[in-house]
Amino acid sequence: MNERPSLVASAAITVQDAEEAGLVTSLLSISKTTRAFLSLLLIEIDLHPGQDQLLHRLVPGQPISVSALAEQLAVRPSTVSKMLDRLIEKQLVNRSSNASDARRTMVMLTPAGEAARGDVRKLWDRLETELGAALPEADRQPLLQALRQIDGLLTAKLRRLR
Structure with missing residues (x-):
């Protein structure tokens, strides 16, 4: 029987490594191990990395444009479109044209998507705990305050570069 991944057992960077590492090295390590750990957890709910963040950004009952969703996720619209294709196959989201502007593509959670969004939240809460x-x-x-500050700084810089 498969055992649930344990955060404590999956530490990729030792205390000594962390003390010797700079900010960027530490952030890269944290990002890599968090993504790998989350990948293992997402298998439990049949999702892939990134799909959890996309589902989390969708508000039940509120359509959103692909471009707005891409901006929120800090990725290109083409990346969101590929992610949506996979979520549509699983019947977690619907895609439609905007009623007032047919050039804009809108997406919305299905009832199954709302349930999957709840599963994502539970999984994130478990990891948070x-x-x-x-x-x-x-x-x-x-x-948490320092990480939010770094995230805001990097997000702002990334937006200027895109």
């Missing part, structure tokens, strides 16, 4: 338990309480908020 495990991560939180591994960190001292006093370190959590300052770390």
